[in-house]
Amino acid sequence: MNEVTITVNGVPETHQVEPRMLLVHFLRELCGLTGTNVGCDTTQCGCCTVHLDGRAVKSCTLLAVQADGSEVATIEGLGTSDRLHPMQESFREHHALQCGYCTSGMVMQGIDVVRSGIGHDERAVREALEGNLCRCTGYQNIVDAIMDVARNAPDSCGDGSVR
Amino acid sequence: MNKIVNEMPAGTVVTPSRQLNHSGIGAPVRRREDPRLLTGKGRFADNITMTRQLRGYVLRSPVAHAKIKRIDVSPALDVPGLVAILTGEDYAADGWGDIPCVSIPPNITGGGYHATPFPPLATDRVLAVGTGVAFIVAETLAAAIDVAERIEVEYDELPVVPTLEAALADNAPLVWPQAKGNRCFTHELGDAAAADAAFERAEHVVRARIRNQRVAGNPMEPRTCIGAWDPGDMRWQLTSSTANPHRIRLILADQILGVPAHRVHVVAGDVGGGFGTKGGIYPEEILVLWAAQRTGRPVKWVSDRSEAFLSDFNGRDQIADAEFAFNKDGTVLGARIVVNHNLGCQLGPSTAHPPLVGTRMLSGVYAIPAMHVTVNGIFTNSRTLTTYRGAGRPEATLVVERMMDLAAEELGLAPDEIRRRNFIRPNQMPYTTCIGETYDCGEFEAIMDEALRLADWEDFAARRADSEARGRLRGRGLAVYIEVCATISERMEVRFDSAGGVTILAGTFSYGQGHETSFVQMAHEWLGVPIEKIRLLQGDTDKIATGRGSFGSRSMTVGGSALKQACESVIDKGTRLAxxxxxxxxxxxxxxxGLYLWKAGDQRSVTIDEVAKASFAWKGVTTYASGALKSIPADLWSGLEGIGHFSANPQNYPNGCYIAEVEVEPETGQVHLVGVTAVDDVGNVVNPLLLEGQIMGAIAQAAGQALKEKVVHDETGQLLTGAYTDYAMPQAGDFPRFKLGLRSVPTATNPLGVKGGAEAGTVGLPPAIVSAVVDALRPYGVRDLKMPLTPMSVWEAMNPEGEEE
Incomplete structure (x- = not known):
């Protein structure tokens, strides 16, 4: 067992973990943050996308011990039901989610796309979602939601520190 | 009786608007479920951890067909954290039942069918890779996996029938020895003699074998379930990612356990997609309950994606051998079709649904005077078949629409022209096809013309020239589909509470469709209660008396119509109290x-909110004019509520036209989908935003099947597509912007005038894409192509063996 401290949504979380524990399981099981979902086991689906030190990463592809000392932002660190983050609000406005399972990862990836400055180019946005699968929406509304934020509220995605 | 009317003029062409002027029926209300799902507060099954919960793990067969000679658990017994290793023999000894098949109707022709035992764990024989042979229960998942790795299972391998082609071959090995030719059932439709006579008269006959490949449903949330046992009340509780909790309760109580249904409590919270895959009961949902009772502790099982590929029931997988008889002018005279549908190794609850329902639709939108259809259900050593979005109708539509295009090509007609010559006309409605389906309404030529206009069909040559200038081939294809939607009965309940809040208790079950919004819009419109005060409750069998769930594009039709009756009942009761x-x-x-009004008198009124609150009054109500305290009749004095029922008999027939345009890279065979146009007739629209979402999602799944997806087994029955590394899922970059239109012909078969809208794309688009790629490859002499149209398969069609330089 190793002691790991990760600052999650601004709160330091210190836990004893097995070396094989993935970051996503650290978040879900030890921090109780179940908004980050697991959709595959080969790093293809992106349901588990979170921000690690301001960049989107797949939390199923990192060990918790690798994230020791890092800052992690999850979907729970964005807005609340009555005060959504602009990216969350845009997803709602554009009907960019149906079952909601891929949504946390899509929102976190969408913020990263806007932050990286390619959110105005539809082709680039679509390519940037290569690692995020959605089975429900056909993607068009997700693309529109992200491009809307890039157009109207790019600062909300800032430099990735989205709290 | 208060009648609720909601109509849109027939034939109105609508491009869905997102402007929100009201919150009732027809408005693009933003979803009520979104804030929860957008903030990571979804109630998915794996988000629940029960006190003293154990983890379950299924040890699965690595071979496709074998006798189990020996299971030796002794090497695993000292693994720390092990609680129990359970086998199929233990299950049988405890007297629990098998998974039933409930999708074969009693009137099937051909002398019944071959039933298959389907216990959740195999006892003597494994029939497909991934068959469960032991259920391990341990303190942690890691411990359970460690145990599984130490259990020794000895298999005596048997000949394998991995695919439909292999199962149909002469002298094929048998999956079930009693099922000769691997045939589970044979069902016939139509009139063989009349069809034969049509072929004798025919001036031209088109023949083709149409292959519809096996696909995996792939809802993004892998299947998950938690079983719990309450020894005090002797009740089982299942928390599951199922798409149909009431159906599972019914199967568990009636078939598996043989107990009153009130001893079984099934709960489903948020469910991350289903598409048919999660609609039946699965072995693991039974195993967690059984293991929970045996261990006395809750047991959770969570599939990972690789396990989902092994254990989820699959969709499609059909070979149709079709012959269509024509006059030289392109008039269709008759059709003979033999369908072989791969059922997999064992019959699950819905296995026979796709072949039996799909073949009903093989006449498509055409007036075909004579048909004969034979459908065979075939066993193979592959995972059980179930419904997958469209469930039989996509298969049927691919056959009819490809045959029309092949005929057009051979007779020198344009694809739209051959269809014009054969459409069932609006003045022929209601029209009963020669295989027995009665369409109530539909304007097929008008809807095709609208799609041709929206797709800019006429100016294709310029776009093709542009593609050619960039070194790419370009093709276009169209398909006109009809499907059958909404089935069996539904029950909806509406209850006011003492503070004027309204709860809809839904027998339907939404797992992404947005019912917390669409049904709430309906109740808002009918009851006049603000949308914020209405809540939809679903998915808990202790709270909702009964229900059928959501599948087959049924919910707006049967759920909506039942909800309307429930609201009318509430309003009528309220009138008496008012x-x-x-x-x-x-x-x-x-x-x-929302107002009870004495319109004929002095306009005195009371709101439904006040009436509802009065119905909970402790001491009776004070009256309007005299102010006297009056007691309330007993049936109005314990809350205001109503129940509605509806059954879809007859069903409804959404239809429409899909047009695809593709570019093909000649060097690689890579297909780029550059245009998708859809014009659908789904009747009246409850929420255009949600409808559009359903149509776009179905388009993506259709394109996935046409271009990328396929479940592949090798000759030993091993699954080669066991992860997203090998099974190609549609991605954002695969798609152009979709052009969508609606052209409504409301149906009179339900009080809302709605038709199903959730599966249209999966039904209509695949043949349009195939035809578009064939059109692009015309210079290469390509006549037909088999899905999925991967770069490899397209390149091979362009470069047949022996003709390479």
Whole structure:
């Protein structure tokens, strides 16, 4: 067992973990943050996308011990039901989610796309979602939601520190 | 009786608007479920951890067909954290039942069918890779996996029938020895003699074998379930990612356990997609309950994606051998079709649904005077078949529409022209096809013309020239589909609470469709209660008396119609109480926008909110004019509520036209989908935003099947597509912007005038894409192509063996 401290949504979380524990399981099981979902086991689906030190990463592809000392932002660190983050609000406005399972990862990836400055180019946005699968929406509304934020509220995605 | 009317003129062409002017029926209301799902507060099954919960793990067969000679658990017994290793023999000894098949109707022709035992763990024989042979229960998942790795299972391998082609071959090995030719059932439709006579008269006959490949449903949330046992009340509780909790309770109580249904409590919270895959009961949902009772602790099982590929039931997988007879002018005279559908190794609850329902639709939108259809259900050593979005209708539509295009090509007609010559006309409605389906309405030529216009069909040559200038081939294809939607009965309940809140208790079950919004919009419109005060409750069998769930594009039709009746019942009851409160004759009260109004009199009124609160009054109500305290009749004095029922008999027939345009890279065979146009007739629209979402999602799944997806087994029955590394899922970059239109012909078969809208794309688009790629490859002499149209398969069609330089 190793002691790991990760600052999650601004709160330091210190836990004893097995070396094989993935970051996503650290978040879900030890921090109780179940908004980050697991959709595959080969790093293809992106349901588990979170921000690690301001960049989107797949939390199923990192060990918790690798994230020791890092800052992690999850979907729970964005807005609340009555005060959504602009990216969350845009997803709602554009009907960019149906079952909601891929949504946390899509929102976190969408913020990263806007932050990286390619959110105005539809082709680039679509390519940037290569690692995020959605089975429900056909993607068009997700693309529109992200491009809307890039157009109207790019600062909300800032430099990735989205709290 | 208060009648609720909602109509849109027939034939109105609508491009869905997102402007929100009201919150009732027809408005693009933003979803009520979104804030929860957008903030990571979804109630997915794996988000629940029960006190003292154990983890379950299924040890699965690595071979496709074998006798189990020996299971030796002794090497695993000292693994720390092990609680129990359970086998199929233990299951049988405890007297629990098998998974039933409930999708074969009693009137099947051909002398019944071959039933298959389907216990959740195999006892003597494994029939497909991934068959469960032991259920391990341990303190942690890691411990359970460690145990599984130490259990020794000895298999005596048997000949394998991995695919439909292998199962149909002469002298194929048998999956079930009693099922000769691997045939589970044979069902016939139509008139063989009449069809034969049509072929004798024919001037031209088109023949083709149409292959519809096996696909995996792939809802993004892998299947998950938690079983718990309450030894005090002797009840089982299943928390599951199922798409149909009431159906599971029914199967568990009636078939598996043989107990009153009130001893089984099934709960489903948020469910991350289903598409048919999660609609039946699965072995693991039974195993967690059984293991929970045996261990006395809750047991959770969570599939990972690789396990989902092994254990989820699959969709499609059909070979149709079709012959269509024509006159030289392109008039269709008759059709003979033999369908072989791969059922997999064992019959699950819905296995026979796709072949039996799909073949009903093989006449498509055409007036075909004579047909004969034979459908065979075939066993193979592959995972059980189930419904997958469209469930048989996509298969049927691919056959009819490809045959029309092949005929057009051979007869020198344009694809739209051959269809014009054969459409069932609006003045022929209602029209009964020669295989027995009665379409009530539909304007097929008009909807095709609207799609041709929206797709800019006429200016294709310029776009093709542009593609060619960039070194790419370009093709276009169209398909006109009809499907059958909404089935069996539904029950909806509406309850006011003491503070004027409204709860809809839904027998339907939404797992992404947005019912917390669409049904709430309906209740808002009908009851005049603000949308914020209405809540939809679903998915808990202890709270909702009964229900059928959501599948087959049924919910707006049957759920909506039942909800309308429930609201009317509430309004009628409220009228009686309002009459007491207003001191007027109930017959003179009119209900409008949430107000009971004495319209014929002095306009005195009371709101439904006040009436509802009065129905909970502790001491009776004070009246309008005299102010006297009056007691309330008993049936109105314990809350205001109503129940509605509806059954879809007849069903409804959404239809439409899909047009695809593709570019093909000649060097690589890579297909780029550059245009998708859809014009659908789904009747009246409840929420255009949600409808559009359904149509776009179905388009993506259709394109996935046409271009990328396929479940592949090798000759030993091993699954080669066991992860997203090998099974190609549609991605954002695969798609152009979709052009969508609606052209409504409301149906009179339900009080809302709605038709199903959730599966249209999966039904209509695949043949359009295939035809578009064939059109692009015309210079290469390509006549037909088999899905999925991967770069490899397209390149091979362009470069047949022996013709390479």
């Amino acid at each position: 009459a007491i409160m207003l001191e007027v004759d109930p017959a003179e009260i009119v209900f409008e926008s």
